[in-house]
Amino acid sequence: MTEEIVTINNLQKRYGGKTVLNGVSFTVKRGEIIGYIGPNGAGKSTTVKIMLGIEDDFSGEVTIFGQDISDGDMEYKRKIGYVPEIAEVYDNLTGHEYLTFIGELYGLDFELADYKAKSLMELFGVGEVYYSRIASYSKGMRQKLLIISSLLHNPELLFFDEPINGLDANSVMIFKEIMTQLAAQGKTIFYSSHIMDVVEKISSRIILLHEGKIAADGTFNQLKAQNTEGSLEQIFNQLTGFSEHKELGARFVSIVGEM
Numbered sequence: 142m143t144e145e146i147v148t149i150n151n152l153q154k155r156y157g158g159k160t161v162l163n164g165v166s167f168t169v170k171r172g173e174i175i176g177y178i179g180p181n182g183a184g185k186s187t188t189v190k191i192m193l194g195i196e197d198d199f200s201g202e203v204t205i206f207g208q209d210i211s212d213g214d215m216e217y218k219r220k221i222g223y224v225p226e227i228a229e230v231y232d233n234l235t236g237h238e239y240l241t242f243i244g245e246l247y248g249l250d251f252e253l254a255d256y257k258a259k260s261l262m263e264l265f266g267v268g269e270v271y272y273s274r275i276a277s278y279s280k281g282m283r284q285k286l287l288i289i290s291s292l293l294h295n296p297e298l299l300f301f302d303e304p305i306n307g308l309d310a311n312s313v314m315i316f317k318e319i320m321t322q323l324a325a326q327g328k329t330i331f332y333s334s335h336i337m338d339v340v341e342k343i344s345s346r347i348i349l350l351h352e353g354k355i356a357a358d359g360t361f362n363q364l365k366a367q368n369t370e371g372s373l374e375q376i377f378n379q380l381t382g383f384s385e386h387k388e389l390g391a392r393f394v395s396i397v398g399e400m
């Protein structure tokens with residue numbers, strides 16, 4: 142059975158006089174891993190914030206788990222996990238305090254939250270800092286804490302915005318495996334990143350947002366067949382009409398050298 146988890150219809154969003162999303166429509170089915178990509182400022186985070194109910198001034202329809210998110214019922218959020226690109230965490234808390242707090246917010250009892258948090262920290266190689274203050278964490282440790290905090294309540298739908306930022310190569314492999322296993326269990330994942338080779342490998346479907354519209358939507362193989370270029374990075378460059386990297390790089394370095 143294919144179940145529609147997210148349906149977006151003609152989504153439009155303006156900030157002041159600027160149109161950021163200009164008629165975005167797509168449907169996401171249960172178990173899909175969507176690589177949601179696009180140039181800086183294309184509107185990826187804006188779309189995600191709308192789906193999360195953080196940003197509510199938009200036009201168009203957004204339905205999540207069959208519920209129109211504009212109907213005022215926030216219950217759907219209980220089944221969502223989110224790793225934002227830039228996260229505010231309470232630095233003065235320990236990992237243990239932070240994660241049990243988040244777990245309890247999502248309705249887990251303290252013992253279960255503590256058990257899950259500690260076990261997941263250990264499996265992710267950061268068990269030794271579970272009782273340390275987050276302020277003392279390295280960038281990668283902090284990122285692992287955020288990934289764990291998004292998963293404690295076993296959500297059905299996940300939004301990851303540059304989740305592997307700061308993760309070492311071994312941890313990226315673990316993270317990719319976690320994504321694959323979650324999707325195999327029927328969880329739906331929205332994965333926004335600029336690291337094209339990971340998006341290429343991990344996504345069951347790729348949606349490319351460009352100038353407020355969807356410029357491509359399909360599996361990597363479908364995108365490859367529709368374009369002349371081979372890697373996702375090259376397809377991205379082609380679809381966004383970008384080929385001046387050499388010239389721009391040379392001009393940049395030339396100005397750096399001016400004294």
Ligand SMILES: Nc1ncnc2c1ncn2[C@@H]1O[C@H](COP(=O)(O)OP(=O)(O)OP(=O)(O)O)[C@@H](O)[C@H]1O
Nearest residue numbers: 156157161179180181182183184185186187188226
């Ligand atoms: N609160 C805001 N007020 C005004 N403009 C905003 C606001 N949030 C986002 N924008 C604008 O909306 C556009 C889309 O931003 P968004 O953060 O969604 O892009 P993105 O695709 O996630 O980019 P990146 O890849 O750089 O993270 C940008 O031009 C940005 O300046």
